[in-house]
Amino acid sequence: MIPAPEQPVTDYVADLPEPRRGRVEAIYATARRLAPEAVEGMKYAMPALVVGGKGYVAVMSTKKHIGLYPFSSGVVGEFADDLAALGIATTKGAIQIPDEVPLPSELLEQILAARLRQIP
Template structure:
């Protein structure tokens, strides 16, 4: 078991299910992904680089793509979410659609594997 798996076990549903879905999509896109930490967060790593992290905070859930370039490039698609260059915030009431998660993660994966 790795750090992401262990972290998700500490999160209660329905938040766990929302975060777990992002992890599942990441594992589909990068079957060779490894669990570890990046920037002090439990993270999925590809080729030793931070691929994605998902966390629960007091006020929201968050996806961290470990790049400050991906989210700004998709700003028009992020209109219903609070975000900064390195963080996409969402909630149980406003979850991320799988299609958006895939696009973010495919973009990050391509950047890592360049």
């Protein structure tokens, strides 16, 4: 078995091409600011920030969008209408941010804060 990198988020983001790298870095920077105790780890085979051993958030670059995974269908559902109004699709556990659509920083902070409230 190949060991996971010690900094899976940092390593993943470093390998992304621009402009995706900048967008993904900005999301992670906001997440770290709201949860300075977060550490890098792997959750559901994704590089993620972890708080208290629980998945806090993962951000992945896909062919068609940036996937934001707050590890909570409740959090995604709570903000689904606000996201849809911006043209951002959701699934049960993911927020799919198209390249041409900005995610307002206030909404991102609300999503991340909602997830943090769920983590004991």
